[in-house]
Amino acid sequence: MSFDVNEYYSKLNGGDIVMSFKGNISSELISNVLEVVESKMDEYNESSKIRKKVYNVLVESLQNLYHHIEELPDEMNKEYESKFGILVVRREENMYKISTGNFISQGKVDVLRNKIDKINSMGKEELKDMYKFILNHQRLSEKGGGGLGLVDIARKTGNQLEYTFEKFDDIYYFFILDVYIDFSQ
Amino acid sequence: MEALSIEGTAKTPSVKFDGQEGVIEIKGRSIPENSIEFYKPLVEWLEEYSGTPLDLTQVNVQLEYFNTSSSKCILDVFKKLEAIHKGKSEVIINWYYEEDDEDMLEAGEDYESIIRVPFKMIEIVE
Numbered sequence: 001m002s003f004d005v006n007e008y009y010s011k012l013n014g015g016d017i018v019m020s021f022k023g024n025i026s027s028e029l030i031s032n033v034l035e036v037v038e039s040k041m042d043e044y045n046e047s048s049k050i051r052k053k054v055y056n057v058l059v060e061s062l063q064n065l066y067h068h069i070e071e072l073p074d075e076m077n078k079e080y081e082s083k084f085g086i087l088v089v090r091r092e093e094n095m096y097k098i099s100t101g102n103f104i105s106q107g108k109v110d111v112l113r114n115k116i117d118k119i120n121s122m123g124k125e126e127l128k129d130m131y132k133f134i135l136n137h138q139r140l141s142e143k144g145g146g147g148l149g150l151v152d153i154a155r156k157t158g159n160q161l162e163y164t165f166e167k168f169d170d171i172y173y174f175f176i177l178d179v180y181i182d183f184s185q
Numbered sequence: 186m187e188a189l190s191i192e193g194t195a196k197t198p199s200v201k202f203d204g205q206e207g208v209i210e211i212k213g214r215s216i217p218e219n220s221i222e223f224y225k226p227l228v229e230w231l232e233e234y235s236g237t238p239l240d241l242t243q244v245n246v247q248l249e250y251f252n253t254s255s256s257k258c259i260l261d262v263f264k265k266l267e268a269i270h271k272g273k274s275e276v277i278i279n280w281y282y283e284e285d286d287e288d289m290l291e292a293g294e295d296y297e298s299i300i301r302v303p304f305k306m307i308e309i310v311e
Binding site: 027030031034035048049052053055056059060063066067128131132135136138139148149151152156 | 195196216218250252253254256257260283285286288289291295298299
């Protein structure tokens with residue numbers, strides 16, 4: 001059976017949700033999400049440290065989606081917008097959890113999986129060195145992505161990047177990334 | 186040469202590049218999706234300024250947030266400043282970070298280790 005995106009999304013929507021979204025990831029959407037989450041964090045009286053970390057991770061997560069989402073073929077456009085992604089920001093007892101999801105074609109799964117596994121295997125200093133190396137040696141793509149987003153998220157949270165690839169059909173997988181930001185930093 | 190002045194927005198910083206005073210300022214948030222477009226005029230301005238720089242150029246960078254897309258463009262700006270510093274004139278980069286913002290301090294230190302220009306890390310205490 002293929003992965004049910006909508007069912008997954010509604011399951012995610014339990015508990016203390018700060019923000020959730022499903023649909024077209026545009027520049028305007030990113031601005032709106034940031035504004036909403038920022039004002040929610042004000043209401044929660046979060047420390048400036050947590051606010052900054054959550055904001056930074058949110059920017060990178062959403063812009064990763066924005067830069068890397070694949071345009072979906074017409075037959076999928078009936079149900080999913082062409083730059084379809086999901087976002088759920090939860091506030092739990094000891095942490096924020098930021099979940100994103102997007103379709104990825106089968107051929108790109110291994111590269112992404114290897115990249116995340118490599119990041120997860122690195123300690124603080126190694127991540128710093130990797131960040132500086134990419135910063136100094138890799139050019140920005142035309143789309144504006146720099147390949148630094150995931151490294152930056154890992155550095156700022158100090159946590160493993162949790163992910164799954166759910167099989168959707170013969171061409172697409174649905175990639176889900178969960179990022180945790182602990183309150184005790 | 187003419188000063189470069191750009192108002193800040195929710196996603197882009199305010200910019201004041203003053204060639205008469207030798208003061209260069211970038212302040213606010215730098216989180217645009219397309220950072221190359223935003224930073225292009227800044228790099229071009231510095232290219233022109235590097236022809237006749239003042240004896241001392243003070244650079245003030247006071248960012249609340251910046252995304253990884255901007256981080257490469259900021260490096261390009263610093264590389265232009267490095268070229269000026271390599272010549273006869275002096276450049277100092279003042280990197281401001283808010284109290285407790287270790288990530289921003291660390292980001293400044295990352296640049297300091299790549300760019301051969303003196304950095305001053307300045308903590309903003311509220």
